[in-house]
Amino acid sequence: MISLLTELFSIKKGSMRAIRLHRVVQVIWLLPLFVFLLITNNIALALDWVLFPSFKKQEIKNPVFITSLPRTGTTNLFHSLSSNRSLFTAMSLWEIIFAPSITQKKMYRILWSITPLTFKKRVEMVDQIIFRKLNNIHRISFFKKEEDEMIMMWALASVYMSFFYPESYVMRNLFRFDMGDISEKRKYRIIKIYYRMVQRHLYALGKGSSKQFLSKNPSMAARIESLSTSFPDAKLIVIERDPCNIFPSTEALQKLLFNIATDVPISSNEKKAIYKILEDFRLNLQLTLVKKKTLPFKVVLFEDLINNKMVVINALLKWMNSSKMEIQNSDNTIHKTKTSYKPLEKKELAKILTKPWPEWPKKAYLIT
Numbered sequence: 033m034i035s036l037l038t039e040l041f042s043i044k045k046g047s048m049r050a051i052r053l054h055r056v057v058q059v060i061w062l063l064p065l066f067v068f069l070l071i072t073n074n075i076a077l078a079l080d081w082v083l084f085p086s087f088k089k090q091e092i093k094n095p096v097f098i099t100s101l102p103r104t105g106t107t108n109l110f111h112s113l114s115s116n117r118s119l120f121t122a123m124s125l126w127e128i129i130f131a132p133s134i135t136q137k138k139m140y141r142i143l144w145s146i147t148p149l150t151f152k153k154r155v156e157m158v159d160q161i162i163f164r165k166l167n168n169i170h171r172i173s174f175f176k177k178e179e180d181e182m183i184m185m186w187a188l189a190s191v192y193m194s195f196f197y198p199e200s201y202v203m204r205n206l207f208r209f210d211m212g213d214i215s216e217k218r219k220y221r222i223i224k225i226y227y228r229m230v231q232r233h234l235y236a237l238g239k240g241s242s243k244q245f246l247s248k249n250p251s252m253a254a255r256i257e258s259l260s261t262s263f264p265d266a267k268l269i270v271i272e273r274d275p276c277n278i279f280p281s282t283e284a285l286q287k288l289l290f291n292i293a294t295d296v297p298i299s300s301n302e303k304k305a306i307y308k309i310l311e312d313f314r315l316n317l318q319l320t321l322v323k324k325k326t327l328p329f330k331v332v333l334f335e336d337l338i339n340n341k342m343v344v345i346n347a348l349l350k351w352m353n354s355s356k357m358e359i360q361n362s363d364n365t366i367h368k369t370k371t372s373y374k375p376l377e378k379k380e381l382a383k384i385l386t387k388p389w390p391e392w393p394k395k396a397y398l399i400t
Contacts, residue, residue: 033188039200048198048302054295062196062292066185069129073186076133080232084134087235088228095230095263096120096352098248099256099329100271101313103281105337107171109271110248112345114177119354121243123233125178132183132229137236166288180229181249187225191251195286196293198302207309209255211316219258227262244354253313256320260327267352268327270317273334275389276381279307280373307384318390330398340399347398 040059042049049055080087096113100106114122131137144152156175163172172178184190194203205213214222230245237243252259259266286306287298320326330351337344376384394400 035200035202036188036193039197039202042199046296046299048290048294048296048299049200050294050296052295055293058293070186070188073130073132073136076131076136077186080134084235087134087231090231090235092227092230092234092245092263093265094352095245095247095266096269097252097259097263097266098246098269098271099252099317100250100269101253101273101278101282101310102250103278103285104271104273105334106248106250106271108341109269109332109337109344110246111171111177112341113348114246119244119349120246121233121237121241122177122246122248123180123183124175125172125182126174127233128178128180128183129174132186132232134232134236137232165291177246177248179249180226180247181251183229184222184226187222189222189225195289198290198293199299204305207251207254208312209251210257210320211254211312219255223255223258223262250313253317256316256326257324266327268321268329269332269348270321270329270392271332271334271337272392274375275310275314275385276376276378279310279376279381279384282306282310284373311385311387314390315387322390322393322396329396331392331396332398336399344398351398 040049040063041051041055044050098106098110110122112118114120126140127137131140147155159174160167166172181190182192185193189203189206191203191206194200194206197203208214209219209222230247234241234243234245256268283298283303283306290298290302321329330348332344332348381389
């Protein structure tokens with residue numbers, strides 16, 4: 033973990049981590065903020081064992097994981113399934129960043145309930161300003177459900193931390209979680225911590241809650257086998273989209289995320305690294321779900337999600353043996369990115385891939 037400090041800057045000319053004003057300024061304010069949250073969140077997490085020791089007995093029944101590659105429509109499906117009137121529950125961004133512990137969740141919920149309406153509106157306005165640029169390509173807000181992979185930052189074990197370290201190996205082995213790049217001991221520790229985080233989330237909902245846990249993380253595509261050990265009754269949803277769209281769209285999102293860390297344009301090596309991660313994710317999904325049959329799953333076509341969203345939702349609920357639910361986005365609309373990108377040609381994709389893009393067996397599709 034020493035690399036988190038030693039790799040902050042690079043002396044290599046033209047590096048995305050070069051000592052430039054933009055990166056220096058970002059490090060000056062982000063590093064102290066991160067350290068502050070790391071310390072306070074871990075103190076609060078430790079307090080849970082004293083104040084709410086019974087949380088470790090919290091059951092996690094039939095969790096659902098959306099393990100698709102990025103830029104496949106996962107956010108739209110995730111927000112629909114985790115809507116407030118649904119059968120599912122998922123972590124919101126405010127909870128992930130500021131309240132990973134039960135202690136914090138309960139405290140913030142009480143404070144928010146007594147906060148004047150005028151102040152709430154101002155907070156929501158600031159929230160919109162903070163995420164204005166990112167919302168052009170990915171719907172995000174402190175009040176929306178988000179990828180709980182980020183909660184692992186407080187264990188220094190999240191792939192999101194790598195986004196601040198372009199052109200480095202910091203946290204990159206997490207992208208190959210079950211592919212031999214991490215020791216069995218560390219894998220067990222990371223999955224165990226994540227399991228406890230999920231228990232905390234469900235425990236904080238109260239004893240009367242019967243909601244299923246729902247998670248959406250592209251990085252989970254690299255840890256299906258590890259997931260199956262801690263969540264043996266889990267079900268997985270995969271959205272399949274043409275890789276000619278996935279690759280350039282992910283690159284566009286990554287460029288936006290890298291703007292936080294650097295003002296140097298994305299390098300060709302970093303672009304290749306992104307493409308390699310995407311290919312590894314897809315190959316591991318094929319290996320663990322199709323060949324090894326690790327966990328039950330269904331494949332949703334991206335086009336079906338766009339054109340027949342409610343049909344997809346109802347089919348998923350039937351497959352999961354869940355009753356019908358009311359969807360907040362019942363008008364069947366989806367978020368459309370304002371950031372443009374040029375789809376790859378088939379020949380361009382073939383040059384990128386080291387192996388042919390796998391095909392799912394027909395029986396795996398939700399709608400045939």
